[in-house]
Amino acid sequence: MNNKNRISKRIDNYSQWYQDIIDVADLAEHGPVKGTMIIKPYGYAIWENIKKILDNEIKKTGHKNVCFPLLIPKSFLSKEASHVEGFAKECAVVTHYRLKNDKKGNIAVDDSAKLKEELIIRPTSETIINNSFSKWIKSWRDLPVLINQWANIVRWEMRTRPFLRTSEFLWQEGHTVHISNKEAEKESQKMLKMYKTFVEKYLAMSVVDGEKSESERFAGADHTYTIEGMMQDGKALQSATSHNLGQNFAKAFNVKFIDKNEKTQYGWQTSWGMSTRIIGGLIMTHSDDKGLVLPPNIAPIKVIIIPVLKNRESDSKVLSFIKRKIKIGTSGVEIDSRINVSIGTKHYEWEKKGVPIRLEIGEKEMNSNSVLLFRRISSIGKPIKDRSSKKSIKITTLKEEIKKELKDIQSQLFENSKNYRINKTKRVDNWKDFVKEIENNNFVLAHWSGDKDVEDKIKQKTKATIRCIPFSEPKEDGLCVYSKNPSTQRVLFAKSY
Amino acid sequence: MNNKNRISKRIDNYSQWYQDIIDVADLAEHGPVKGTMIIKPYGYAIWENIKKILDNEIKKTGHKNVCFPLLIPKSFLSKEASHVEGFAKECAVVTHYRLKNDKKGNIAVDDSAKLKEELIIRPTSETIINNSFSKWIKSWRDLPVLINQWANIVRWEMRTRPFLRTSEFLWQEGHTVHISNKEAEKESQKMLKMYKTFVEKYLAMSVVDGEKSESERFAGADHTYTIEGMMQDGKALQSATSHNLGQNFAKAFNVKFIDKNEKTQYGWQTSWGMSTRIIGGLIMTHSDDKGLVLPPNIAPIKVIIIPVLKNRESDSKVLSFIKRKIKIGTSGVEIDSRINVSIGTKHYEWEKKGVPIRLEIGEKEMNSNSVLLFRRISSIGKPIKDRSSKKSIKITTLKEEIKKELKDIQSQLFENSKNYRINKTKRVDNWKDFVKEIENNNFVLAHWSGDKDVEDKIKQKTKATIRCIPFSEPKEDGLCVYSKNPSTQRVLFAKSY
Structure with missing residues (x-):
């Protein structure tokens, strides 16, 4: 068990606060190899x-799970030119x-056991999967191919x-092949929408959806779509991406099919993923200076019951009362x-672990057929300062009350996330304001x-990048905030993780 | 889709038959790197x-899931002497x-990016997990620690x-620490029992449970327990193992705790695992010369409904009838x-895929409010020769009939597996009979x-190894079948995978 208690304040040291939350909630710890992580039971x-x-x-949208190998022949990575540019720099190599x-x-390493061709631990699986697609797909009747895998990925990151x-991180990666660009485009948008709905509904994270600019695109994609959340330090976190790969990988790996007109054409593809990174986003969206805060819809423990224990005789009565009478549903x-x-x-431990609701039940409560209910966040979503927020509830209405409170906490957290982002999103039309708002x-x-x-110059000067070209922004004539050249749409700039 | 149709007969070429079943049922295919496998949707x-x-x-038995890193520092492997002997020879090394x-x-590999210490892709995780246990555990109050992980494993096998x-294969690996040898022993036996119940109840595989001899023990264990199934060629397949590790890893990694008497002692440990290998066992236990046979309790598709399609008008009636009236439950x-x-x-495709029950519904069935039911295996568990085994069932009793049939198929398959093993298990008391029965x-x-x-000599002469010292065999005085030295118990010999 992790007994660390002290949590830095967000305002003093945001980065240390983040690490402290992970420690006090016992979510994860550093692995022995630099940059790796051990995900502990509560985090997992x-x-x-x-x-x-x-x-x-x-699965509901028709995709089936598969498992492709971890190790990819080095030569596979060089087949798609822009892909290798994007990934070759950060690969673990098995020799x-x-x-x-x-x-x-x-x-010691046995020099006589040197591989003829070195192997790469997958940094993503487009190459090895396309190698199979080229064998699986012959005709339009074989399409669409809709697969997904839950896998571990290795990218040699320097600052972790x-x-x-x-x-190393965990993710799911979807890979699909379609008969037309239109179908592939529809799929990539559909899966982005799935991610957006998921993070909003379950993780209570409000995000901006849109398209990446060319320089932020996935290596090998025609279009990359993204959802971007705002953390409590105002930085953006890319929370999931979905790519329309066009025919780039199909051409590199010879994924062809005979279409309905008996003509051979390359398949049209997508890929899309969400990773354990989202847990970082979840932590940074909701947690406070007292510890982790979890939305009920994703919390491993939604309600923690704490019996008030005194002595053997009383305790057994209270525990038996809880067992018999407390129905949470x-x-x-x-x-x-x-x-x-x-x-x-x-109380302190479960607060640090972000459990949405705590129930306290002692002899007093037992005798009045009631429980004391404490919320992790107050009814207006603010941190709770003292125990005054407690609420006595009759056990006859407990099930109903818990349901109501969990629903309220869930929507409160989402509203907080949404309002925070909206309040900290500024429309600016000149460079001076741009610099100021990014600095803020x-x-x-x-x-x-x-x-x-x-785009590059703006990044150099302010560290801000284009997070996305938001779907919600209408076409609008204007002048580029930096170059003053004509522009047709506003894009979203921010510093990011 | 895999369109391979031909299946070798078991009697002609058992090994080719096994590969053919995997191909025709579309379970998996070879990966691009030698010895790796792509698990396709139906197999996955x-x-x-x-x-x-x-x-x-x-989880029901109190274990919590975690995720430890894939990459292990080379030096970790040398800490437990017998462990490194068992695993060092077959590791993928990241340099x-x-x-x-x-x-x-x-x-090309960038020579300037050479790791100071090489990393090993986990061949099993005892070492990296014990490294954490040494930090997590201080007092008897921290025990037991009961964790598990679902992970991919790499062991460089030559013949795959x-x-x-x-x-590369997938598995779960449980790792636990206890306050005493007694507790560790209890845990290792409990988890073996869990595996046995699981394979019998869900996979319909009859197995022998027992202890491994010293030479077949897990590298670093005091006791290794195993369940051994019999395949249709009479060979044994080790289906899961559970190890009482004693204090071997605790001593190597300094996993200590203060006991209730305020004394420091090393933790007592277990580990246990089941892998994707069991799917090989599942295939080889039940399948026949027509294709895969799956027990209903594990089959992804238990019942396949095949509408008899004729023309647009009839088809829409039949499909609507199926939608409205066929309730399988x-x-x-x-x-x-x-x-x-x-x-x-x-019919042929679903037979190859081992789906337990096929239902056929056409206009004729619709008009008589019935369906035609075909079982993948006959009522006495023999392969079905023709379509005479069909059974007409009124839709009013369908739910009940399906339930009965699935239950019957499940128990029939288990009985087959059990009887096959029992019939092919021989008690012998002299070397001549031993050689003959192993040859058979x-x-x-x-x-x-x-x-x-x-043990070594018997292996050299007959290829048979001691699969286990069965729990079910009573103590019995006798003479060793090879050396004629005194013996106190019969052990189970067999050729194996």
Whole structure:
């Protein structure tokens, strides 16, 4: 068990606060290899909930799960030119397949077991999957192919932070092939929409959906769509992406089909993914200076019941009362009946772990057929300062009240996230304001000429990048905030993770 | 879609038959790197069902899921002496973390990105997990620690076969720490029992449970327990193992705790796992010369409904009848309403895929409010020769009949597996009979002196190994079948995968 108690304040040291939340809620810790992460039971339970819901959505839309190998021949990566540019720099390379004891009795790499062709641990699986697509697909009758896999991915990152950026992470990656660009485009938009609905409904994260600019596109895609959330330091977090790959990989890997007119053409493809990174976003969207805050729809424990324990005689009565009378009517209910741990300590622990509702039940409550209910966040979504927010509830209405409170907490968190982002999103029309608003850690909607050089210069000067060209922004004539060249639409700028 | 049709007969070429079943049922195919496997949608759906049931059992017994890193520092492997002996020979070694473009424009390993310490892709996770246990555990109050992970594993195998032995495979690995040897022993036995119940109840595989001899033990364990199934060629398949690790890893990784008497002692540990190998066992236990046979309790599709399609007018009536009137009352029901595929082809396809029950519904059935039911295996568990095994069922009793049939198929398959093994298990008391029965591909229960040299010699001469010392065999004085030295118990010999 992790007994760390102190949490830095967001306002003092945001980055340390983030790490402290992970420590006090016991979500994860650093692995022995630099940049790796050990996901601990409570953190993994959150990922399991995400996985379960998302997997169900992916299957409902007709996709089937598969499992492709971890190791990819080096030569596969060079087949799609822009793809290798994007990924080659950060790959773990397997060169040998055996260890041996050296003369000193230490364990050493066996030089005689050198691979003829080096293998790459997958940084994403487009290449190895397309290699199979080229064998699976012959005719339009074979299309669409709609597959997905839940996998671990390795990208050799230099600056890492738990969940947000780790050398190894977990994700799902969808890969599809269609008969036309239109179908592929529809699929890539549909899956982005699925991600948006998921993060809003379950993770209570409000996000902006839109298209990436060319320089932020996935290596090998024609179009990359994204959802971008705002963290409590005003930075953007790319929360999921969906790519229309056009025929780029199909051409590189010879994925062809005979169409209805008996003509051979290359397949039209998409890929899309969401990773354990989203847990970093979840933490940074809702948590406060007291610890983690979890939306009920994703929380592994929605309600924690804390019996007020006194002495053996009283305790057995109270525990039996809880067992017989307390009906919550939801999954994710646990009882913390540890003895030798004070009730204060227990409250504090579950607060740090972000459990939405705590119930306290002692002899007094038992005798009045009631329970004391405490919310992790107040009814207006603000942190709770003291225990005055408690509410006594008759057990006859408990089920109903819990349902209402969980629903209220869920929507309150989403509203907070949405309002926070909206309040910190500024429309600016001149460079001076742009610089100021970015310095103030806001999202900025500004005109951009579409020129890559301008995008680069803005990044150099302010660290802000184009997070996306939002779907919600209407066409509007204007002048680029930096170059003053004509522009047809505002795009979203922000500093980001 | 895989269109391979021809299946070798078991009696002609068992090994080719196994590969053919995998091909025709479209379960998996070879990956581009030697020894790797691509698990296709239908094969992965079987694994997902296994995972779901087993994960639930693992959680019910108090274990929590975690995720440890894929990459293990080389030095970790040398800490436990016998462990490194067992695993060092077959590891994928990561030596570099970057690729670059060479002078010819080809992609090459960047020599400047050489790791200071090489990393091993996990061949099992005892070492990296114990490294964390040493930090997590301080007091007896922290125990037991009960964790599990679902992970991919790499072992560089030379001779590979889909599911049975692949360079990369999927598994779950449980790892626990206890306050005493007694507790660890109890845990290792409990988890073996869980595996046995699971394979019997869901996979309909009859297995022998027992302890491994010293030479077959897991590298680093005090005791290894196993369940061994008999395949249709009479060979044994180790289907899951559970290890009492004693204090071996605890000592190597310094996993200590203060016990109730305020004394420091090393933790007592277990580990246990089941892998995608079990799918190989599932295939080889039940399938026949017509294709895959799946027990209903694990089949992704339990019932396939095939409408008899004729013309547009009739078809829409039949499909509407199916939609409105056919209530199966179980998950895993699909309708194959493809047009332009003959009913014969459909029957043949679903037979190859091992779906337990097919329902055929045409105008005739509709008009008599009935369906035609075909079982994948006959009522006495024998292969079905023709379509005479069909059964007409009124839709009013369909739900009930399906339930009965599925239950019957499930228990029939288990009985087949059990009877087959029992009939092919021979008790022998002299070397001549031993050699003969092993040559006849039987399991042999024979006395063994407990001498490792004898075990080695028997293996050299007959290829038979000690599969286990069965729990069910009583203590019994006798003479070793090979050395004629005194023995106290019969052990199970067999050739194996």
